[in-house]
């Protein structure tokens with residue numbers, strides 16, 4: 001196990017290096033830069049040169065690259081080109097906890113709602129409870145979350161006026177963004193759980209459990225659930241990575257000062273250091289999530305020998 | 309009072325194509341302390357009839373019986389709580405495939421201790437003691453350390469021993485063993501059967517043993533039930549069925565039985581043809597299409613079971629007084 005984790009970390013570092021390199025050169029290969037003047041606000045050439053020099057943009061690209069890696073090795077993502085006197089580290093430190101908090105709540109909600117929904121659906125297969133939850137699930141998967149957020153915002157904040165619209169200042173502020181973020185994962189988890197549960201309930205060991213006189217509730221919540229939950233654990237890796245790193249759409253609509261918003265604006269701004277910094281940060285985060293999921297996997301199912 | 313009494317049990321599966329009549333009106337009983345063998349080809353309804361008694365069939369199965377009593381109590385009227393007592397405490401069941409019958413994600417100890425804790429209300433440490441005790445009974449070496457292992461760390465034979473240990477852990481009154489050795493290789497088969505004979509000698513447990521192998525029945529059971537196409541075609545003491553078989557299907561089974569004569573195996577003669585379609589079972593005798601003695605009446609009317617002795621009965625028109633006498637095709 002220990003050796004496996006070390007191996008995975010090394011592999012992760014290599015992935016990160018490749019990711020950084022590719023992003024770095026791609027970014028520089030695209031025409032235009034952070035200080036390419038827009039038509040309307042022409043900057044004097046001399047000023048432009050000075051600015052470029054300050055940020056090291058006049059150096060050859062490979063020198064810039066080496067410098068970037070040097071700083072990166074020390075955990076320094078550099079300073080933002082657009083938001084003067086703000087470092088990328090600061091941007092991440094400010095934005096990530098906000099995004100992560102909303103994301104984490106959404107994940108917990110998604111699991112707490114999706115798993116029981118899927119189980120109920122499987123056990124009441126063909127009954128109204130099954131139909132109802134599968135309708136919710138289908139709707140949840142097919143409606144894009146920007147449509148959902150606008151609808152909910154309109155309904156609860158504008159028409160009914162029972163929930164706030166912007167920011168995250170009270171717990172009520174979390175309700176709408178969390179609902180929107182969790183909706184499609186709930187739907188996905190419920191469907192995954194339903195089909196996995198239906199399959200597991202047919203297995204011989206479920207019959208064995210019943211033949212031992214185990215209470216039906218225990219048959220479902222102990223014997224079947226532990227087996228049926230494995231696909232959910234697999235889905236959890238990417239889900240955590242996506243939700244914790246912030247959703248641009250949701251953060252825009254609900255004015256949440258998260259990291260997703262910064263990331264998207266950095267791309268249109270050609271804010272090199274922010275683009276790179278966040279890409280590297282997200283990459284590292286995804287790598288870590290996947291390692292944790294693999295370990296979790298092996299803890300649940302002892303047949304999996306992750307050392308090999 | 310019989311331990312298990314079954315009168316006219318019918319089990320039907322509702323599937324898209326129609327109704328599979330897997331068990332079509334069987335009646336038999338099991339006495340206290342006796343062991344009964346059920347034989348018959350694949351698909352004859354052996355497992356389904358036992359699972360019907362345990363009410364462990366999938367939802368699409370419908371069970372109907374005039375009487376289905378265990379120890380005097382009607383099984384079909386039992387509530388959930390009574391059923392749980394029946395399961396594991398009164399009746400222990402061993403399944404056909406040991407590779408899939410244990411939950412892969414729980415330790416062996418956990419799975420053995422589960423029924424012990426449920427039924428005997430023992431504490432964790434007492435349950436553990438009992439688990440070690442039953443593992444010793446089924447001859448699993450170093451049971452203490454094995455308790456913490458997972459099923460994948462056990463071989464097929466070892467897993468079946470664990471299944472037996474689970475089934476006997478609460479001293480059931482009846483042990484149902486559904487082809488306990490089919491999935492295992494020959495030497496392991498012999499070991500498991502020895503083990504079951506030992507258990508039988510030691511305890512006062514009744515056993516229902518389902519098997520394809522008449523030889524196994526002969527060595528373990530005092531009575532034999534022969535099933536074909538969801539019906540019982542012949543039933544009697546082992547002696548009666550072996551020395552005076554009445555039904556052509558039983559003859560066929562005997563002929564297809566591997567015999568070890570003077571150290572060498574004779575060639576098997578399998579029964580030609582295939583079992584009846586249970587979606588629309590034939591009107592007359594279910595075996596008629598494959599029976600070399602079939603008469604006109606056989607395809608028109610079902611034969612009624614006729615008793616030869618208090619324990620021996622069979623359902624075949626050949627036993628009718630008016631039928632011509634035929635050469636019994638059992639061979640010697």
Ligand SMILES: Nc1ncnc2c1ncn2[C@@H]1O[C@H](COP(=O)(O)OP(=O)(O)OP(=O)(O)O)[C@@H](O)[C@H]1O
Nearest residue numbers: 321328330349350351352353354355356357366586
């Ligand atoms: N869930 C089910 N749905 C539909 N038909 C079923 C179902 N389970 C069993 N059957 C049918 O019931 C019949 C009897 O099956 P059963 O399992 O009792 O046979 P068996 O005598 O135990 O055979 P084997 O020796 O192969 O175990 C078979 O024709 C089978 O196809």
Ligand code: SF4
Nearest residue numbers: 593596599606624625
């Ligand atoms: S009833 Fe007729 S067909 Fe059926 S076994 Fe007897 S002789 Fe053969």
Ligand SMILES: [Mg+2]
Nearest residue numbers: 354355356404
């Ligand atoms: Mg069977």
